[in-house]
Amino acid sequence: MIIDWYPGHMKKARAQIVEVLPTIDLVLEVLDARLPASSANPLLEQLRGNKPCVKVLNKKDLADPTLTKSWVGFFEKQQNVKAIPLDAKDRRDVGLLPKLCRKLAPNRGNKGQKPLRIMVVGIPNVGKSTLINTLAGKKMARVGDRPAITTCPQQIDLRNGILLSDTPGLLWPVMDDQNGALRLAASGAIGDNAFDPTEISLATIDYLIEAYPALVLQGYKLSEMPETAMAALEEIGCRRGCLSKGGAVDLNRAAELFLRELRAGKLGRISLERPQRAPFASCNAQPDEANL
Numbered sequence: 001m002i003i004d005w006y007p008g009h010m011k012k013a014r015a016q017i018v019e020v021l022p023t024i025d026l027v028l029e030v031l032d033a034r035l036p037a038s039s040a041n042p043l044l045e046q047l048r049g050n051k052p053c054v055k056v057l058n059k060k061d062l063a064d065p066t067l068t069k070s071w072v073g074f075f076e077k078q079q080n081v082k083a084i085p086l087d088a089k090d091r092r093d094v095g096l097l098p099k100l101c102r103k104l105a106p107n108r109g110n111k112g113q114k115p116l117r118i119m120v121v122g123i124p125n126v127g128k129s130t131l132i133n134t135l136a137g138k139k140m141a142r143v144g145d146r147p148a149i150t151t152c153p154q155q156i157d158l159r160n161g162i163l164l165s166d167t168p169g170l171l172w173p174v175m176d177d178q179n180g181a182l183r184l185a186a187s188g189a190i191g192d193n194a195f196d197p198t199e200i201s202l203a204t205i206d207y208l209i210e211a212y213p214a215l216v217l218q219g220y221k222l223s224e225m226p227e228t229a230m231a232a233l234e235e236i237g238c239r240r241g242c243l244s245k246g247g248a249v250d251l252n253r254a255a256e257l258f259l260r261e262l263r264a265g266k267l268g269r270i271s272l273e274r275p276q277r278a279p280f281a282s283c284n285a286q287p288d289e290a291n292l
Helices: 009-023 040-048 066-075 097-104 130-134 176-185 197-211 213-219 229-239 251-263
Strands: 024-033 055-059 082-085 116-121 154-157 162-166
Touching: 009 040, 024 040, 024 097, 040 162, 040 229, 055 066, 055 197, 066 082, 082 097, 097 116, 116 130, 130 162, 176 197, 176 251, 197 213, 197 229, 197 251, 229 251
Parallel strands: 024 055, 024 116, 055 082, 116 162
Antiparallel strands: 154 162
């Protein structure tokens, strides 16, 4: 199965980012803390050049805290980059961002200085609009649990010396890294019509059996681990009542239910990839053996 999902507005978003970047002081890239490499846009690293960047590892409450800490250290080895894990709905978490941004652009945004102009970018469904609304203290951007909610740019004055430029969610047009695309599909960043939920679920379960066996056993009240991902999915379907008229497990229903529970964090705090020891070359680290 080849995953290829690139709504038409994303091509326009790229052009908008290229147009706006020269007027921007700092880039704030929102990532999914469960898959920081796969949810990063490799194109952005090329476009932003030497501009300072804050990597926001959103959905920290859903991610493995040990791996999130490793990712923060991984990103901060890059020049002009700071990383911060947070929950975009938590005002206390988000309240740390303005101070961090001012540290990277000390000549902007303070009293008597010109406004600090920040461009907020991120692929679909990483929580970019939620973060903007929390920063603004009111609803400024549309929020939803499906990808591609933001489809046009807007500028937001936070009235604290900071101007935000919001951009539509941006994905690259060709998903050369299909392992990364698989992780994006599992997380909900890619539209459900672009992949087979059964195939994505089987690959994800296979990873969880290896990386988080205790969470799988606990989450589905299993006495022992099934030998294969297919056997696990069938057991999940049976225990969750995803049965056809003949009593057989409806794999498609079971897969969709599994993905919903995974995305909602019902299985526990799970990360789908970890940073490698190799230098971060293109903002999209290659998966290692511990990745999905």
